[in-house]
Amino acid sequence: MVPTWLILSATAVLLGLWLALAAWVVGARLAHDRRIRLRRRDAGQLADGADPKRWSRRRLWRTADGDWAPGAAAAARELVSRDGRRLRRLANRQDHRRSHALRVLTRGGSPFAFRLLRTALDNGDADVRAAIVAIATEQHTPSADELLLQVLIDGSHPRSRTATELTPRARRLVPYLIDLSDHTEAEVRYWALMLLRDASDKPGAKAAAVRCSTDPSGTVRSAAARLLGATRVADVQHVLRPLLTDEIFFVRSHAARAVGEIDAENLAGDVAALLADTSWWVRAAAKESLLLLGDNGLEAATEMLQDADGFARDGAREVVSAFRREARPLELVG
Amino acid sequence: MSAVRDVLQWTVTVCVGYVVAVYGAYGVMIAYSMLEERLRRRRRTIESLDRVRASPLTIPVSIIAPVYNEAPVVAASTRSFLEIDYPEYEVIVVNDGSTDDTLSVLQNEFDLEPIEHFYRRRYESGPIRGLYRSRMHPNLIVIDKVNGGKADSLNCGLNLARYRYVCGVDGDTILSRSCLLNGMRLALVDPQRIVGVTGHIAISSRPEDALAKDGEPAKLDSRPLLVFQHCDYLRAFFNNRLGWTRLNTMLCAVGAFQIWRSDVIEEIGGFSTTFTCEDIELTFRVHEHFRRTGRPYEIVALADTVGVTEGPDTVRKLVAQRERWQRVILETVVSYRRMVFRRRYGTVGFIGVPFFVLSEVIAPVFELLALAALIASVALHTLEIEQALLTLVALALMNGLMTSAAVLLEDRTSRAYPLRDLVRLIVLGPLDLVIYRPFIVWARLKGTWRYLRGDQGWHKFERNARPAT
Numbered sequence: 001m002v003p004t005w006l007i008l009s010a011t012a013v014l015l016g017l018w019l020a021l022a023a024w025v026v027g028a029r030l031a032h033d034r035r036i037r038l039r040r041r042d043a044g045q046l047a048d049g050a051d052p053k054r055w056s057r058r059r060l061w062r063t064a065d066g067d068w069a070p071g072a073a074a075a076a077r078e079l080v081s082r083d084g085r086r087l088r089r090l091a092n093r094q095d096h097r098r099s100h101a102l103r104v105l106t107r108g109g110s111p112f113a114f115r116l117l118r119t120a121l122d123n124g125d126a127d128v129r130a131a132i133v134a135i136a137t138e139q140h141t142p143s144a145d146e147l148l149l150q151v152l153i154d155g156s157h158p159r160s161r162t163a164t165e166l167t168p169r170a171r172r173l174v175p176y177l178i179d180l181s182d183h184t185e186a187e188v189r190y191w192a193l194m195l196l197r198d199a200s201d202k203p204g205a206k207a208a209a210v211r212c213s214t215d216p217s218g219t220v221r222s223a224a225a226r227l228l229g230a231t232r233v234a235d236v237q238h239v240l241r242p243l244l245t246d247e248i249f250f251v252r253s254h255a256a257r258a259v260g261e262i263d264a265e266n267l268a269g270d271v272a273a274l275l276a277d278t279s280w281w282v283r284a285a286a287k288e289s290l291l292l293l294g295d296n297g298l299e300a301a302t303e304m305l306q307d308a309d310g311f312a313r314d315g316a317r318e319v320v321s322a323f324r325r326e327a328r329p330l331e332l333v334g
Numbered sequence: 335m336s337a338v339r340d341v342l343q344w345t346v347t348v349c350v351g352y353v354v355a356v357y358g359a360y361g362v363m364i365a366y367s368m369l370e371e372r373l374r375r376r377r378r379t380i381e382s383l384d385r386v387r388a389s390p391l392t393i394p395v396s397i398i399a400p401v402y403n404e405a406p407v408v409a410a411s412t413r414s415f416l417e418i419d420y421p422e423y424e425v426i427v428v429n430d431g432s433t434d435d436t437l438s439v440l441q442n443e444f445d446l447e448p449i450e451h452f453y454r455r456r457y458e459s460g461p462i463r464g465l466y467r468s469r470m471h472p473n474l475i476v477i478d479k480v481n482g483g484k485a486d487s488l489n490c491g492l493n494l495a496r497y498r499y500v501c502g503v504d505g506d507t508i509l510s511r512s513c514l515l516n517g518m519r520l521a522l523v524d525p526q527r528i529v530g531v532t533g534h535i536a537i538s539s540r541p542e543d544a545l546a547k548d549g550e551p552a553k554l555d556s557r558p559l560l561v562f563q564h565c566d567y568l569r570a571f572f573n574n575r576l577g578w579t580r581l582n583t584m585l586c587a588v589g590a591f592q593i594w595r596s597d598v599i600e601e602i603g604g605f606s607t608t609f610t611c612e613d614i615e616l617t618f619r620v621h622e623h624f625r626r627t628g629r630p631y632e633i634v635a636l637a638d639t640v641g642v643t644e645g646p647d648t649v650r651k652l653v654a655q656r657e658r659w660q661r662v663i664l665e666t667v668v669s670y671r672r673m674v675f676r677r678r679y680g681t682v683g684f685i686g687v688p689f690f691v692l693s694e695v696i697a698p699v700f701e702l703l704a705l706a707a708l709i710a711s712v713a714l715h716t717l718e719i720e721q722a723l724l725t726l727v728a729l730a731l732m733n734g735l736m737t738s739a740a741v742l743l744e745d746r747t748s749r750a751y752p753l754r755d756l757v758r759l760i761v762l763g764p765l766d767l768v769i770y771r772p773f774i775v776w777a778r779l780k781g782t783w784r785y786l787r788g789d790q791g792w793h794k795f796e797r798n799a800r801p802a803t
Contacts, residue, residue, distance in 0.1 A: 002717075007724045014731035021738040022760045029745055029753055096376055127377060134382060158523055164389040194391060280454040284496065287452075314452040321450040 039063055043071030052078040064104045068138050073107050080108030091116045098124065099131035106135050114143045121147075121156055129157045137165045145169060149176055153188055163191045170198040174205060181208040186217035193223035200230040213239050218248035225251060229258025237264035244270050249279035256285040260292030268293050272300035276312035283315055290319045298323045342710055349704040356697070357732055359689055364739050366577030371743050374637050383515050386522065387419060393522065394422035395514055395593070396495035400487030401427060401505030405435040407644065409443040410542035411508055414641075416471050420514040424473045426491045427505070431460075431481025440476050444468040451475075451494070457604035459490035484589070485605035485612035492604060495596060502613075504590040506644045508541040513640035517593050520634050529598045530620060530633035532587035533640030534571040534744070537564045541642035554755040555645075559652065561762055562770035563645045565737050568759070572743035573736060574693075575635035583686030584633040585621070589613035591640045594620075609669075610790045611662040618670045621686075625679045637747040653777040660781025661789065663694050698778035701771075730764040733771075737763030 042063040046052060047070045052060060057079065064076035080087060087110070090101035102120060106113040117132050124132070133151055136144040148169075152162045170177065173195070180192035193212055196205045205227065212224035225243050228236045243255035244267070256274050259267045271293070274286035290297035297319065304316035386392055397415050401408050408427075415425045429437045440446060446466035460482030468474035479490055488502050499521065503509060517531045538544040538555045546553070555561060578584045587594075592613060599605075602623050605612040617633065624631040646652040667690060673679045674687050708725065711717035717725075741759045745751070751759075 002721065004718065004721055004724070007721055007728065011724050011728040011731065014728055014735065018731050018734045018738060018764070021735060021742065022757075025738060025742045025745060025756055025760060026753065028742070029749070029756060032749060033753075099376075127373070130377060137382070137385065160391060160522055160525065164385050164391050164522075167385070167389050167391060197390070283452075311452070318450045318452050 035062065039066040042075070043067075043069045046071035046074040057083065061104070064107060065100050068107075073109075076104045076106075076108035078108075079104055080110045084110060084112075088112055088116065091120065094124075096127075099128055099135075102128075102131065103135050106139060114147060117147060118150075121151065126157075130161075133157050133162055133165055140169070145173060145176075149173065149180075152191060153180070153183070153185075155187070159187060159191050163195055166195055167198060170195040171202065174199045174202045178204045178208045181212055186215070186220055189215065189217070189220045190223045193220065193227050197227050197230040200227060200232070206231050206233070206236065210236065210239050213243060218246070218251050221246060221248070222251045222254045225254040225258045229254070229261035232262055234262050234264050236262060237267055240264065241267060241270060244274065249277075249282055252277065253279070253281045253285040256282060256289045260289030260297075263293065265293060265296040268296040268300040269303075271297075272304050272312075272316070275301075275304055275315035276307060276309035283311055287315050287319055291322060339714060339716060342707060342714065342716060345703060345707045346711065349700060349707055352696075352700045353704070353729070356692055356700075359692055360573060360736060363577035363689070364573050364736075366580040367573055367575075367743060368739075370576045370580040371572075371637055371746060375746060383512070383519065386515055386519055387421065389421065392421045393499055393518060393525065394424075394497040395420065395499045395501050395518065396491075396497040396596075397423060397425045397501045397503060397514075398488055398491030398495060399425065399427045399503045399505050400430050400484050400491065401432065401436055402430040402481070402484075402487075403432045403434045403436060404505040405432070405439050407506045407508075407542060408436050409439050411505055412440065412444065412474070414508040414510075414542075414545070415503070416474060417511060418509060418514050419511045420518070422497075423514060424475065424496060425471075426475045426477065426494055428477045428479060428487040428491045430479060430483070430487040437476075437478055441466070444474055444476075445470045446476055449475075453494045455493055456600060457489035457492055459486050459493065462490065465494075483607060485607045485609070488612060489604045489607070492596065492599060498596055499593055500596045500599065501591070501593045502589065503592075503641075504643055506541065507535065507590045507641045508545060508643075509591070509641040510545065510639065512638075513591065514593075516636055516638045516640065517591075520636060521593065521595075524632075525595070527630055528632045528634060529595045529624070530584070530587050530617070531593040531636060532575070532584070532633070533591045533636035533638055534575075535567065535588060535590045536639050536642045537567055537645035538642045539645065539647040541644050544642040554751060554758065557647060558762070558769070559647060559649070560645050561758065562766055563652070565740070565759055565762060565766060566770070566774075568740035568744055569736050571635070572637070572740040572747075576637055576743065578686060579633075579635045581681045581685055582632055583621075583681045583689075584635055585617055585682070585686050585690055586614045587617045587633060590643050592616075598623075609662070609665055610658065614662055614666045615669070618666055618673070621679070621682045622670065622673060625673075625682060637743070639744070639748055639750060649773050653773055653780065656774055656777035657781035657784060660694075660698070660778045661785040663690070664782065664785040665790075667691060667695055698775055698782055701775045702779060705775075726767070730767040733767050734760070734764030737766065 039062050042059060043066065046063065052075055060075045060079045064072055064079050066072055087101045087105050090097050091105055098120065102117060105116060117135065120128050121132055133148065136147045148162060148166050151157050152159055152166065177192045177196050181189050183189050189212060193209065196208060199205055209224045209227035212220050215221050215224065221243060225240065228240055240255050240258055243251055246252050246255065252274065256271050259271050268290065271286050271289045274282050277283050290301050301316040301319040304312045305320065307313050399415060412425065412427055427440065446468055449465050449467045451465050460480040462477055462479045464478040466476040475494060477490055477494065479487065492500060501514065513533065517533060520531050521528045536544065537560055539557060539560050544553045554564065575584060589612065598620060602619050606615050609615040620633065646655050667687065673683045676683045708722055712719055712722050738760050741756055745756055
């Protein structure tokens with residue numbers, strides 16, 4: 001028999017806990033809403049030219065560490081001028097405040113900022129490195145470009161993510177990216193070529209793609225094929241032709257698509273032959289490419305309608321039917 | 335009489351032991367969930383989705399939506415798929431032999447034209463009657479096939495999927511605009527390791543009306559039954575799945591939103607058509623496959639609400655849905671019982687599956703036993719009526735605590751719901767035990783009974799009524 005006082009006590013404790021948790025939820029929400037409201041107001045005031053000299057540190061920190069806005073930079077500058085030493089100390093600590101201090105220092109234009117970012121890149125954990133990439137991304141300065149390229153090269157942050165952040169600035173980094181397309185590590189060469197796709201019209205980009213089309217790494221050759229496609233010029237078709245028969249399926253697939261992108265009419269027959277490829281990805285890419293090649297693609301596909309290979313026949317029928325904008329029941333093979 | 339009292343005494347002891355064990359396990363899982371949420375929140379403050387959105391390097395995704403007799407919602411749900419904010423994706427709607435107007439609604443709404451298309455037949459699926467592409471949205475393909483069930487339709491969609499990641503969704507789910515960006519943001523951190531992503535789904539009687547102008551879920555349904563279900567989903571997701579992610583023992587990527595790397599699905603042979611429901615089974619199979627082969631992998635849960643799905647708006651429909659879920663859980667756990675307490679399965683075998691057994695499989699039996707013991711104790715005067723009521727209040731408050739913890743985690747992540755809705759969820763938390771839980775217990779007992787009888791039917795609940803338009 002459990003005594004009543006024990007059940008009553010347990011119930012009272014649970015009631016207290018429930019009320020406390022409810023107060024936490026409501027309080028945290030109210031505090032959050034207020035913080036956001038004040039942050040927006042302060043950033044707006046600073047953007048309108050308000051003087052932050054008489055603002056409290058708390059108020060400055062709230063604005064400087066918020067969403068990126070002109071007001072945030074003004075608050076950060078004032079904070080750096082007032083509290084630079086403390087911020088630098090925080091930026092060297094191994095806790096979650098490190099990322100925030102680094103962000104305020106960088107936004108505030110501290111001369112120590114990029115040196116501290118590099119140190120943190122060397123000895124920080126994965127979250128700090130992710131923060132460094134995000135912080136550098138806000139800055140459109142040569143130092144930021146250099147830092148992001150460094151992160152891409154050493155792979156201290158997932159390269160796909162770093163490359164994503166580098167994409168908008170790829171056009172001004174062309175010379176560096178061309179150098180990186182010759183890097184010893186295949187993954188770096190791959191990402192350099194992928195980033196060059198957004199600057200494929202710049203001098204040197206095409207030459208880098210041509211050079212990498214014979215790279216020992218299949219991944220790099222596939223990136224070279226994609227870059228060649230992005231050039232949109234047909235004079236690279238002699239480079240693409242050997243890639244259409246590459247031993248690795250994804251190289252063949254990207255080369256086939258690139259042929260369509262550069263409108264290399266002479267290669268329509270080679271692409272149509274890929275409708276009988278052993279890999280589905282290559283067959284699908286060949287089909288897309290033939291559609292891009294227009295009349296030449298249609299002609300090449302029509303010839304394949306009588307091919308001995310079932311895949312080739314079906315692919316050719318699909319291409320021809322897409323050209324003619326008509327649909328018939330199809331016996332699907334695959 | 336003393337023998338009866340002894341039996342009762344033992345029953346009460348066992349039930350109290352179960353309650354302590356199950357709430358203790360929940361408590362530990364909430365602690366892990368809070369840890370995971372805190373880390374995610376910190377990362378989120380330093381990451382920007384804008385760059386992922388704008389990048390040509392973001393990995394494309396194929397969305398596969400099986401639909402069966404979804405005429406009232408299929409246009410709205412497909413429109414929500416097409417409005418997703420993501421650089422490159424395709425939508426494959428698989429009409430699984432619907433007997434209503436689903437296909438004609440799709441044809442009218444999206445201007446479909448028949449196409450010829452060759453594809454890989456990597457997975458077995460029912461015969462296809464027709465393939466269509468939208469003239470308005472070139473990334474929308476509709477497959478019309480003979481009825482074969484949800485797993486069969488997903489396999490059929492997989493055959494046509496072109497991209498490296500596939501996202502299986504329910505045909506009655508309205509997805510939020512940011513769902514793929516949020517989901518793929520996690521996958522892109524380490525595409526080699528992260529093989530699956532799932533997210534929280536909110537509940538509404540009419541999901542097509544539950545999104546705000548920015549395309550994010552923001553409205554709590556006004557009906558109490560729907561709000562109780564919403565609480566249930568919040569608890570299941572935020573209290574458990576985030577913790578499971580932390581322990582790498584995510585046991586259920588929900589069918590309404592499950593992103594998978596397509597090569598992983600290919601490796602394990604696609605969705606199974608032999609189980610009543612495909613989502614839990616596939617998640618178990620992925621764990622088994624990777625643990626057996628000793629390869630590093632992760633299945634992660636997003637701390638975001640990725641969409642709104644239609645919840646049953648009557649008790650009868652709710653019981654039909656939940657009894658199916660109970661059968662599905664039993665089928666899967668029994669089928670993969672070999673994973674329990676085996677070293678090669680790591681945290682999945684030692685924590686994940688046992689937690690599932692404790693909180694889901696044997697729960698209805700203990701819940702019934704506890705109720706019977708409470709009534710018998712009062713009848714035999716081994717427990718005063720005041721004591722019984724106090725015990726009920728204590729249990730209700732425990733449930734209230736669980737709900738409040740889930741609301742806290744949800745709100746810290748999304749801040750999507752207005753304050754009054756948060757208060758509503760918190761206040762309804764303790765009432766769940768007496769108003770909502772009895773139906774769930776009944777549904778689970780029914781499901782257990784039907785499982786034992788070998789029932790594998792879907793028993794789809796009929797769509798909620800909508801005003802005529």
